[in-house]
Amino acid sequence: MFSKILIANRGEIALRILRACREMGIRTVAVHSTADESAMHVRLADEAVCIGPPSAKDSYLNVAAILSAATITGAEAIHPGYGFLSENADFAETVEAHGLAFIGPTAEHIRTMGDKITAKTTMQALGVPLVPGSAGELATLDEARDVAAHVGYPILIKATAGGGGRGMKVAHSEDELAEAWSVARTEALAAFGNDAVYLEKYLDRPRHIELQILGDTHGNVVHFGERDCSLQRRHQKLLEEAGSPALSTKERDAIGATATAALAKLGYRNAGTLEFLYQDGQFSFIEMNTRLQVEHPVTEMVCDVDLVREQIRIAAGEELGYSQSDISFSGHAIECRINAEDPDTFIPSPGTITVFHPPGGLGVRMDSAIYTGYRVPPFYDSMIGKLIVHAPTRAAAIARMQRALDEIVVEGVKTVVPLHKRILSDPEFQRGDYTIHWLERFTSRKY
Ligand code: ADP
16 A cells, blocks of 8 residues: 555545545645645645646646655655546656556546547447447538438537537537537637537437446456436536436446446446436436546445545555445435535635634535635635535435535635525425426526
């Protein structure tokens, strides 16, 4: 096992990784920008190294500075968290070339899944069902027109390098195709420096259901069930549940078996998430995330597993030591992302937190790196914490989340807490009756 790990991230996820390391008796090295000098992950780590100015590209994305920090502190492994360098294949490769362990999959698998077309063709070859669409990148608008006519409108033009919901445009009919085509390409070029696009059938009422997978370096692959992440605005997740209110145990077992068989064939190692759209009882793969996800805690709560600990054990070469039949699911978990944003406009609201009081009690978990007096910097993501509850049933989890949302106090910045309260008290949400389009409609409703 490693004796020292460098955590190449910030905020709640840096703290989350640090906590797992501490419980495993592993020393930690925090890295931070000058904007994060008094951040919680810096205070709690055994060692901390400043790696640059506030801008992420000069600090949390600065590979040379991070590797120097690992070298001078004698760290043996790097955990990238999510975001920043976590899905950067070149970074994973460079880390390993320096004789350090990368706590994640191989650079080759990150690269394969980072390109959405390659990811889809790879998964299809492994027997995973896809959304109908173009076989690969589309070179011309004429080609797009032909494929669209074949799969039928509405369709979605998507960037192959896509992420964060950018470079994605719907066309409801052929009249809208030319515009969707050019807007998606322009957006993709601006966001990713790559204007390659492909086309998918646009599903009108799917749920976003994803599967948590772990593979070790000995050929064992297991899944930890699904998370329902259908509550999204601008294709960004806001509230997640495990399990999905829509899925039966039989369906979970079936998609789980397909997914684990595919990843075992691929020789996949460490944590990964397969994302699907689910409609009319059909799963369609859309993408794979080759890293720990923001919403991993809901899985941890229902499966009673520490996924970060498992990631570290796998990176150290240990065997999982359990099989699929050892994994069981207990109760229901919900996560509310707490973003420092206006709850109506979603405009970020950085500033100083004048009062922070976290909720507590049975089945309540608060993953956050904020504290009273903490200044939310304007340079990074606006998510300042995650509130997670676990209870024996979904109804009890909803009641527990409502109670926890009533208890939480975050003053000084605006947060999405009022929006979460509205969602949790909505009858449709309470019935589990929602798709990926539900939240957009809900937030535009007058109340
Ligand atoms: P990104 O990597 O940008 O997050 P994804 O492919 O994961 O892109 O898609 C993000 C979200 O966009 C999905 O969770 C879903 O809400 C929506 N979406 C993606 N593909 C489709 C589709 N074919 N039909 C309908 N909605 C889609």
